[in-house]
Amino acid sequence: MRIGITSKKTLFLRHLRMAGLSALLVYLFYSSYSAWGVQPALWPDWGEDHPFWRAWAHAAFVLLFFALILSPASTLWKPVQRLLPWRRELGIWFAVLALGHGYAIWDRWARWDVGTLFGFQYVEELGSYILARPEVGIMNMMGLVMLPMIMLLAVTSSDRAVSFLGGSSWKWIHRSLVHAIFYIAMLRGVLYFFYFFQTTPPDWRVYPPIWFMYVFLGMGVVVVSLQGAAFAKTVLQRRSQRQENGILAILAMSGVVAMFVAPMALMLGTVAYFDSRLLKENPTLAGQAQAPQDPQAPVPDEYAQSFEMVIHADGQDSRLWVRDLDDAPSFRLTAEVGGAPVSEQIYRFSDRTLYVAEQGPGPNLTWSRMEDMDPEDIGLPQMILEPAVWAAQYGPGEHRIPVAEGELQVTIHSVDEPIADAVFEIPEDADPVPR
Known part of the structure; x- marks a missing residue:
């Protein structure tokens, strides 16, 4: 609450400074997610827009963080009290950036479609909506819940609102809503930073790390730590006026x-615990999809040099082509769900390049490439040796092959027959980016 600054020039200059700080934060976050070594093509639904709307959200949280810590920090350290009048401008510009983030999502992600905003997709053949992106729907539902709270705080951030509502009522509204916004924002942030971008089946997409995740969680811990410490100091000081604080009271x-x-x-600890134990690479590339290989284990006596097969597992069809396994190996692995490709991997020994295609913002897959890769660099011998043994042992046809986890349904189409070069070519319009 602040009553006393009446100069329009002073208020204008204060807001001008906050506008400059806000613009700088948005720019720095946007640059960190789009230009500083990040390849947007490697992210799902990422084009130039994703770093843009993300930057608005993270810049807004920084302003919310400072607005929340000023009061408890001033209780603990008196010199901070001179910064308290800036809470109003921090809150107003937090609202501006939060609304900017919301508009960017509505305009550039949802494209002004309510169903898309909440993760639904209309299927004309069915004449109904289906839930296509539940995680997006949950995120945006949280944003929708916060929206009226943020707007109410912004429109009541004035001396006129304080006079109209009364000091105690005004404080109740602001203290109640700002903490509700904070906790929803923390949950929304963990959902976005941690749960969105993990390497999971069926496509095992690998994402670049998000540098702001632990900074964000640390800021949340700092907020509640300062609030708790300030609360304890206030209570103990008031008690000391009546009686001495004993060990039990402390x-x-x-x-x-x-x-x-x-x-x-607990939020920070849970994320840190599982983040240190989660899979961070594509097991089909690192040779982790099968049991660990003993480097001293003998090579099987018989395995196919070239073959084509389809492995059916967990609702996914993995189509595998391998040619000249021992001499100049080339392979292609296409993962399909419901008949639609969700990822591609193509390796050609002739140019030592691994091409990877993953789901992008549009209906087509987004391609990237890793150059100067020998077969051993991607674990190719270990990754495809077991299917090569199956091809030689079972031959063409439908088979149920026993594995450590049970049985695997495999369709072998050909064994040691010529495979055309075109199989190992990427689409002409792929334009893979280096990774």
């Missing part, structure tokens, strides 16, 4: 602060 307040900080600490 321990009790420490427990209260610990429980207050616990939600953010």
Whole structure:
């Protein structure tokens, strides 16, 4: 709450400074996600727009962070009190950036379609909507819940609103809503940073790391830690006016602060624990899809040099072509779900290049390439040796092949027959980017 600044020039200059800071934050975040070593083509649904709307959201959170820490920090350290009047401008420009983020999502992601905004897709053949992107729907539903809260805080951030509502009522609205916004934003951030971008089947897409994830979680812990410490200091100071604070009182307040900080600490700890244990690479490229290979294990006596097969597992068809396994190996692996390709991998020994296609923002796959790759660099011998043994052992036809996890349904189309060069060519319009 602030009543006292009446100079329009002073208010204008304060907002001008906040506008400059906001623009700088958006620019820096956008640059970090689009120009500083990040390849947008490697992300799902990423074009130039994704770093743009992400930058608005993260810049907004930075302003929310400072707006939240100023009050408890001023309780703990008196010099910070001179910065308290800036909370209003921080809150207003947080709202501006948050609304900018929302508009960018509505305009550049949803394309002004409510169904797309909440993860639904209309299928004309069915005459109905289907839930195509539940994770997007959850994220945007959280944003929709926060929207009226943010707007209410923004429109009541004035001396006139304080006078109209009364000081205590105004404080109740702002303190209640800003903390609700904070906790929803933290949950939304964890969903986005951590759960969105993991290497999962069926396509095992690998994502670049998001540098802001742990910064974001750390900021959340700092907010609640400062709030808890300021609360404890205030309570103990008031108690000391009536009686001396004993060990039990201090321990009790420490427990209260610990429980207050616990939600953010548990969130950070859970993310850190599983982030350190999650798969970070494509197992079909790293040779991890099969059991670990003993480097001293003998090579099977009989395996096919060239073959074509389809492996059916977990609702996915993996179409595999291999040619000249020992001499000049080339392979192609196409993963399909419901008959539609979701990823491609093509390796040609002749140019030592691995081409990878993954789902992009449009209906077509987005291609990238890794150059100067020998077969051993991508684990090719270990990755395809077992299918090569199956091809030689079972021959063409439908087979149920016993594996460590049970049985695998495999269709072998050809064994040691010529495979055309065209099989190992990427589409002419692929334009793969280096990765």
